[in-house]
Amino acid sequence: NRMKRAKTRHKPCSLKELEVTISELGLGYDSDETVLFRYCSGTCDSAVRNYDISLKNVRSMRKIRKEKVRARPCCRPLSYDDDVSFLDAGNRYYTVNEVSAKECGCV
Amino acid sequence: VWAGPSPPAALDLQGWQTSVDCARANELCAAEPGCSSSYRTLRQCLAGRDHNTMLGNRECRAALEVLQGSALYGCRCKRKMKKELLCLQIYWSIHLGLAGGEEFYEASPYEPITSPLSDVFRLASIVSGTDPVANSRSNHCLDAAKACNLNDNCKRLRSAYISTCNKGVSATEHCSRRKCHKALRHFFDRVPSEYTHRLLFCSCKSQACAERRRQAIVPYCSYEEKEKPNCLALRSQCRAEPLCRSRLADFHTNCQAFHQFLTSCSRDNYQACLGSYTGLIGLDMTPNYVDASFSSLVVSPWCSCRGSGNMEEECEKFLKDFTENPCLRNAIQAFGNGTGLTFS
Numbered sequence: 109n110r111m112k113r114a115k116t117r118h119k120p121c122s123l124k125e126l127e128v129t130i131s132e133l134g135l136g137y138d139s140d141e142t143v144l145f146r147y148c149s150g151t152c153d154s155a156v157r158n159y160d161i162s163l164k165n166v167r168s169m170r171k172i173r174k175e176k177v178r179a180r181p182c183c184r185p186l187s188y189d190d191d192v193s194f195l196d197a198g199n200r201y202y203t204v205n206e207v208s209a210k211e212c213g214c215v
Numbered sequence: 216v217w218a219g220p221s222p223p224a225a226l227d228l229q230g231w232q233t234s235v236d237c238a239r240a241n242e243l244c245a246a247e248p249g250c251s252s253s254y255r256t257l258r259q260c261l262a263g264r265d266h267n268t269m270l271g272n273r274e275c276r277a278a279l280e281v282l283q284g285s286a287l288y289g290c291r292c293k294r295k296m297k298k299e300l301l302c303l304q305i306y307w308s309i310h311l312g313l314a315g316g317e318e319f320y321e322a323s324p325y326e327p328i329t330s331p332l333s334d335v336f337r338l339a340s341i342v343s344g345t346d347p348v349a350n351s352r353s354n355h356c357l358d359a360a361k362a363c364n365l366n367d368n369c370k371r372l373r374s375a376y377i378s379t380c381n382k383g384v385s386a387t388e389h390c391s392r393r394k395c396h397k398a399l400r401h402f403f404d405r406v407p408s409e410y411t412h413r414l415l416f417c418s419c420k421s422q423a424c425a426e427r428r429r430q431a432i433v434p435y436c437s438y439e440e441k442e443k444p445n446c447l448a449l450r451s452q453c454r455a456e457p458l459c460r461s462r463l464a465d466f467h468t469n470c471q472a473f474h475q476f477l478t479s480c481s482r483d484n485y486q487a488c489l490g491s492y493t494g495l496i497g498l499d500m501t502p503n504y505v506d507a508s509f510s511s512l513v514v515s516p517w518c519s520c521r522g523s524g525n526m527e528e529e530c531e532k533f534l535k536d537f538t539e540n541p542c543l544r545n546a547i548q549a550f551g552n553g554t555g556l557t558f559s
Contacts, residue, residue: 201380
């Protein structure tokens with residue numbers, strides 16, 4: 109069982125990319141222009157700190173009950189890609205920032 | 216021929232076709248007392264004087280004669296070279312002394328582009344060679360935007376000029392034309408033509424596509440103005456600046472229509488014509504598509520021939536090099552079709 113789990117384990121946190129249209133981003137813009145959407149994906153097992161172990165243990169002792177806490181590091185962008193500009197269906201130009209990740213890390 | 220301590224290495228490597236660039240020629244001239252003092256004299260002669268007054272002065276004429284025997288005579292500039300503006304300033308300081316500089320067509324200060332069939336056309340033909348069913352619905356200008364967005368450098372510099380040209384400055388000024396032009400020049404100088412030419416010269420079968428093509432340079436900031444100046448006045452304005460003057464001369468050299476050539480281009484070289492056209496974007500003479508029509512292809516700078524007086528004929532001739540130029544039109548169409556050179 110443990111072997112099986114090890115096999116299906118996800119890759120460590122890293123940058124992945126996908127081609128999507130501006131409309132598909134769901135930001136409220138209507139444009140067929142395609143952009144490269146870079147996002148962070150993967151696990152952060154190797155980035156577990158004493159903080160995470162301690163928090164998990166204290167929580168399991170039911171010393172923390174009402175608050176929402178996260179006892180695992182999270183794979184998130186450390187920085188974002190440059191602005192992206194595009195022409196929309198109404199022939200207006202727009203520029204949006206912090207749409208796409210540039211660098212990922214476990215935080 | 217200038218007799219210096221040693222010929223520049225570039226000459227030996229690149230063969231007889233390459234001339235010394237004017238920035239380098241200036242350095243060579245500065246190292247020689249006779250040449251450098253003549254060059255200083257000539258610059259003083261040219262400052263604020265017309266050609267004939269200058270040649271009337273014995274000292275000025277003598278300086279010019281010395282310079283004709285130096286590396287500065289016959290020097291050229293390279294496109295996108297490091298000291299391009301300096302090089303062009305030096306070029307014109309000699310050539311305005313020689314020619315007076317009021318001809319209809321001026322020789323290009325840039326080195327000639329030699330290969331008529333470049334990689335760009337080969338690339339374009341690969342890209343547009345899709346099946347006919349998909350072709351009828353497809354939008355080549357949208358594909359060009361996609362190609363640019365998927366390349367980090369192209370995307371970054373395209374976003375840079377779009378956001379600059381689209382940024383309001385104040386209630387009265389809807390954008391900074393100066394900053395917009397600078398960002399456009401930056402984009403067309405730094406991004407390979409395989410991306411920039413696809414955005415500018417994509418072929419269209421719909422109005423949406425043609426409108427996207429027209430919008431490529433953010434014309435409401437970079438192109439249109441409240442008033443349409445007279446084309447000859449615009450030309451004078453352009454010729455007062457070394458960069459604009461050079462790019463216009465380059466456009467005239469490479470896009471001049473000649474009917475005895477198969478392509479209608481003076482050098483049978485579409486790529487050179489498209490490159491020279493692109494070189495004008497971000498300057499006073501910025502050209503663009505006049506409308507979003509996909510069947511007719513008319514480009515023009517933002518000017519008209521109204522108020523030309525007795526220069527009407529010359530003005531029309533100048534404008535027609537943009538609006539009714541078979542070389543330029545064939546070059547744009549050939550690029551869009553991905554055919555490169557077709558003789559049919």
